[in-house]
Amino acid sequence: EAQVTQNPRYLITVTGKKLTVTCSQNMNHEYMSWYRQDPGLGLRQIYYSMNVEVTDKGDVPEGYKVSRKEKRNFPLILESPSPNQTSLYFCASSSLGTGGEKFFGPGTRLTVL
Amino acid sequence: GENVEQHPSTLSVQEGDSAVIKCTYSDSASNYFPWYKQELGKRPQLIIDIRSNVGEKKDQRIAVTLNKTAKHFSLHITETQPEDSAVYFCAARPYNNNAGNMLTFGGGTRLMVKP
Numbered sequence: 574e575a576q577v578t579q580n581p582r583y584l585i586t587v588t589g590k591k592l593t594v595t596c597s598q599n600m601n602h603e604y605m606s607w608y609r610q611d612p613g614l615g616l617r618q619i620y621y622s623m624n625v626e627v628t629d630k631g632d633v634p635e636g637y638k639v640s641r642k643e644k645r646n647f648p649l650i651l652e653s654p655s656p657n658q659t660s661l662y663f664c665a666s667s668s669l670g671t672g673g674e675k676f677f678g679p680g681t682r683l684t685v686l
Numbered sequence: 687g688e689n690v691e692q693h694p695s696t697l698s699v700q701e702g703d704s705a706v707i708k709c710t711y712s713d714s715a716s717n718y719f720p721w722y723k724q725e726l727g728k729r730p731q732l733i734i735d736i737r738s739n740v741g742e743k744k745d746q747r748i749a750v751t752l753n754k755t756a757k758h759f760s761l762h763i764t765e766t767q768p769e770d771s772a773v774y775f776c777a778a779r780p781y782n783n784n785a786g787n788m789l790t791f792g793g794g795t796r797l798m799v800k801p
Contacts, residue, residue: 614793615775617791673735674732674789678729679729
């Protein structure tokens with residue numbers, strides 16, 4: 574089954590404690606991206622990757638890092654989380670040239686205390 | 687960069703009526719316009735999309751229209767059903783060789799279909 578998976582689905586942490594949210598897709602997609610969703614602000618792109626070892630900033634990259642060492646995985650790293658990073662995070666993937674995000678992961682609800 | 691505005695933010699209709707959600711975009715170079723449906727607690731799902739070389743696209747009860755001159759596009763849902771209740775997002779992709787599939791999203795419309 575074609576899918577995008579994320580882990581963990583829910584996470585409560587404290588300010589400053591490094592964390593990683595994993596994202597994996599099994600469709601051999603070149604393009605992967607991370608979004609955060611906040612009430613009233615819609616979906617805002619954090620980072621995207623057009624292929625292995627190719628990543629770039631989206632609209633709201635501050636406080637986040639990503640890596641793309643393998644085609645299927647695109648982890649989101651928060652080196653020193655802060656309360657303003659409390660949000661719902663979605664990973665997405667698609668083939669390049671298909672237009673836009675075709676498949677979203679199930680979401681990770683992060684709370685930073 | 688691209689800016690997408692979406693209206694209305696909430697929309698309540700009676701079952702069987704039509705619903706229309708409108709979006710405007712700022713970058714005339716945008717050439718791809720998808721719509722996503724997000725049910726409560728679920729992930730966004732692509733429901734329909736349109737490219738700038740066509741003016742309208744239909745898929746059963748949903749349709750999208752695009753006016754490139756005015757830089758706006760709309761989602762039309764006919765014969766609405768309670769299961770259409772969700773938040774709908776429009777998005778636009780500016781043509782940029784270096785940005786791949788990067789999308790800019792509108793703020794969302796919460797559609798409520800009353801039985």
